[in-house]
Amino acid sequence: MSAGENDGCADRIDAIKSTLRVVPDFPKPGILFLDITTLLLDPKAFKDTIDLFVERYKQKNISVVAGIEARGFMFGPAIALAIGAKFVPLRKPKKLPGEVISEKYVLEYGTDCLEMHVGAVEPGERALVVDDLVATGGTLCAAMNLLERAGAVVVECACVIEVPDLKGRERLRLQGKPLYVLVESQFEAGS
Amino acid sequence: MMNTLRYLSSGIFVISPKLLTSSLPTSVKPSSISALARGETAGRRFYSTIAAVRTDLKVKCFSNMAAPDHKKNVDVKDDRISRISSSIRVIPDFPKPGIMFQDITTLLLDPVAFKDSIDLFIERYKGKDISVVAGVEARGFIFGPPIALAIGAKFVPMRKPNKLPGAVISEEYSLEYGTDIMEMHVGAVQAGERVLVIDDLIATGGTLVAAIKLLERVGASIVECACVIELPDLKGRDRLGDKPLFVLVSST
Numbered sequence: 001m002s003a004g005e006n007d008g009c010a011d012r013i014d015a016i017k018s019t020l021r022v023v024p025d026f027p028k029p030g031i032l033f034l035d036i037t038t039l040l041l042d043p044k045a046f047k048d049t050i051d052l053f054v055e056r057y058k059q060k061n062i063s064v065v066a067g068i069e070a071r072g073f074m075f076g077p078a079i080a081l082a083i084g085a086k087f088v089p090l091r092k093p094k095k096l097p098g099e100v101i102s103e104k105y106v107l108e109y110g111t112d113c114l115e116m117h118v119g120a121v122e123p124g125e126r127a128l129v130v131d132d133l134v135a136t137g138g139t140l141c142a143a144m145n146l147l148e149r150a151g152a153v154v155v156e157c158a159c160v161i162e163v164p165d166l167k168g169r170e171r172l173r174l175q176g177k178p179l180y181v182l183v184e185s186q187f188e189a190g191s
Numbered sequence: 192m193m194n195t196l197r198y199l200s201s202g203i204f205v206i207s208p209k210l211l212t213s214s215l216p217t218s219v220k221p222s223s224i225s226a227l228a229r230g231e232t233a234g235r236r237f238y239s240t241i242a243a244v245r246t247d248l249k250v251k252c253f254s255n256m257a258a259p260d261h262k263k264n265v266d267v268k269d270d271r272i273s274r275i276s277s278s279i280r281v282i283p284d285f286p287k288p289g290i291m292f293q294d295i296t297t298l299l300l301d302p303v304a305f306k307d308s309i310d311l312f313i314e315r316y317k318g319k320d321i322s323v324v325a326g327v328e329a330r331g332f333i334f335g336p337p338i339a340l341a342i343g344a345k346f347v348p349m350r351k352p353n354k355l356p357g358a359v360i361s362e363e364y365s366l367e368y369g370t371d372i373m374e375m376h377v378g379a380v381q382a383g384e385r386v387l388v389i390d391d392l393i394a395t396g397g398t399l400v401a402a403i404k405l406l407e408r409v410g411a412s413i414v415e416c417a418c419v420i421e422l423p424d425l426k427g428r429d430r431l432g433d434k435p436l437f438v439l440v441s442s443t
Contacts, residue, residue: 021357023356023357026356026357027353027356033356035356035357037347037348037355037376037379040336040339040345040346040347040348041345041346041347041379042345043339043340043343043344043345046336046339046340046345046346047340050340069329070328070329070332070348070350070354071332073329073330073332073333074332074336074346074348075336077299077305077333077334077336077337078336078337078340080299080302080305081302081305081306081309081337084302085302086299086300086301086302086305087299087300087305087333088296088299088300089296089299089329089333091329094286095329096296097282097285097286097292097294098280098282098285098294117296120296120300
């Protein structure tokens with residue numbers, strides 16, 4: 001679901017949406033990049049963003065918030081702190097020191113890899129995955145696989161923005177995982 | 192002692208949790224250990240094992256290892272620092288041989304210690320008219336935003352090249368071998384704004400100096416640099432010149 005469906009959220013959502021900016025042809029021609037840094041420049045909108053997630057996830061017995069490098073790091077820790085969960089960074093290869101587990105995933109061209117520390121998550125822990133945006137859902141699926149390999153239960157994936165045309169929600173649904181977002185992007189990225 | 196120690200093939204000692212409340216075995220002295228405490232004890236949440244690595248590093252504020260009656264006189268702030276300090280682990284030979292890497296991810300796994308670290312920064316910077324918290328990629332992104340949110344400041348990410356979309360300004364800085372580049376968005380910070388710069392750790396200070404330069408180029412005023420950890424032997428504090436530095440833990 002998206003937050004706009006809830007009463008009491010609409011004003012905050014509208015304000016959040018108005019802070020986002022689209023940067024054309026980034027990182028390459030034809031892509032309309034949804035930039036959340038302008039949201040971070042608005043303290044009230046940034047606080048509202050975190051509050052909307054915290055309202056949804058506190059008292060749901062979530063003990064792990066996993067954030068995807070690097071923009072997931074900007075939202076995940078504040079949520080984790082507010083709901084009393086630990087924060088687990090999911091990182092590109094060779095960034096985490098010590099023992100890690102790795103999950104490969106497919107990009108438009110080629111593959112990439114996400115890593116998580118061994119021992120960060122215990123079997124049976126309930127986890128939330130956070131990133132700034134969901135497009136195809138490939139990165140979120142890799143994140144969920146890492147957590148589930150460590151025995152955690154992924155409760156939900158949460159993003160500020162969804163690009164519906166790229167069908168990430170459907171991809172997550174096929175893995176039985178719900179997705180919660182604050183804003184749906186009206187632009188068709190990649191067209 | 193040996194029945195409570197298991198020597199793992201990776202070369203670390205695993206000590207049973209009950210040892211946390213008694214003195215350490217004489218063969219593994221506090222001054223030669225940088226320890227991550229794990230296990231449940233006395234109502235405080237620790238992790239389930241200790242990895243004690245023999246190093247030349249001494250982490251300050253080891254008061255969780257002190258005898259019980261000492262703790263009565265330790266004030267609340269020292270207790271918080273102590274817990275933060277003991278939650279940080281050292282990984283030898285990362286990213287390359289000879290480097291003892293200070294890993295804050297284990298701090299993030301302790302919700303109380305993580306909250307305490309943020310609170311210590313908030314207590315210092317609230318009400319100081321700071322309108323910008325600038326966090327250095329990527330571990331500065333973990334500490335910066337919660338501080339910004341609590342003090343009502345904006346958060347500005349300082350990033351590696353080609354990560355920020357749109358117009359940026361760039362600053363080149365020296366590494367041990369070669370150089371790197373840090374970028375900030377044009378328009379993120381206005382002239383005259385008061386700024387706090389955040390990173391997880393200060394070593395030589397090169398990265399923080401690059402961040403300072405970017406911010407000063409747009410006319411901002413640096414109030415202070417704040418890090419969880421300082422490696423004083425690498426003299427980063429001197430390199431910051433007239434810019435003050437505040438850290439929670441000093442690791443020698």
